Amino acid sequence: MPLSELQQKLVALSSSSATSPTTISDNTSAIFGGKLGSTAHRIYRNNRLQALRQSLKQHYPTISLLLGELYFDHLSAEFIQQHPPRQRDMNSYGAAFPNWLESQLPLKQELTDLPYLADSARLDHLCHSSYYAPNRQAWPAEQFAALSSDKQAADKQAAVCLCLAEDIFPLHTQWPVDNIKNCSENSQPLDLSHKQDNYYFLIHRPQYQPQISAISESEFSLANALLQNTSLQQLLQDSEGQPPMHQYIFSWIECGWIDRFQIPGDAC
Structure with missing residues (x-):
């Protein structure tokens, strides 16, 4: 055989x-x-x-x-x-x-x-995925600046899509899964008496171990917009009734959460 x-x-x-x-x-x-x-x-x-x-x-x-x-x-x-x-x-x-x-x-x-079991598993999965994700890249400042060298390039700069670092994952849940994780790890009782309706997190790996950061709804919307390849021009537009997302772009580039960009038609 x-x-x-x-x-x-x-x-x-x-x-x-x-x-x-x-x-x-x-x-x-x-x-x-x-x-x-x-x-x-x-x-x-x-x-x-x-x-x-x-x-x-x-x-x-x-x-x-x-x-x-x-x-x-x-x-x-x-x-x-x-x-x-x-x-x-x-x-x-x-x-x-x-x-x-x-x-x-x-x-x-x-x-x-x-009832929080599935969302706790999602947090574990995102931490696991973040741990094994590729290392971050240095923000290509010179290449991005070069896009504004002439009128045609400036239009191209407005159309670019900023990209999250590959270790970054947003999570929206109705449970304080960060606290649930900490309590389970430290064998502490879990108190859900002050539970909120919505929690927004960003899982990221600045060095060797993934971290869980609580973020605002606006930051969560920005992370999702970046994952959906929303253009820079669209990100800079204020939507009526929606909190502005673009206020976080520069700080996210500085801390490495946004580490590259793509021109429409190219792979991110």
Whole structure:
């Protein structure tokens, strides 16, 4: 049997849940060495499940602390069975976990007291994504200034789109997920008696560890506008009834949150 076909069979078999019995055909048992091969396969499958669980635990530390290790292992095994990995890089595995958690909240009675679970998972995911994001670039001041050298270039400068650094991620939630994360990490009681209706955060990585900064609604709108490739000219226009976003542009460039720009038609 070709090695590629053997590997495909192994991957297909290993995608089954380790918590439920798996039927292995006589042909497959023969491939892996009869009864000994079946045992080897179960060991491999269990080791693979444990590796994926550990990957999810590192990706979502707050959720692991909120649920407890035993229940998190149970829940993550269910997620892994429904969402087997499609890529080799385990750092990117589990991006669908927050939405999956949200779908489980009305289905699992034991989760009804944790309505903030999905948004806490989203915060964990953004922190994880920020940690593994590329380093920031130096703002290309000379290239940007060169766009205003003549009338045609000045029009081009107004049309450019400013770009967020790749470690920057905005988050809007109805829960104080930063406080929830801190309380879970420090084993402190969580008090939600003074909860607000809306919270806006920016996850960023100034050096080695991601940080969570509370921001205003205007700053959140600016971050989203930048992610949607809104032109500089549009950003500088004040919308009636909307707080101005452009007041933050210069400070964001100075602190590195905006680190480059693109000309329409080019990749950011």
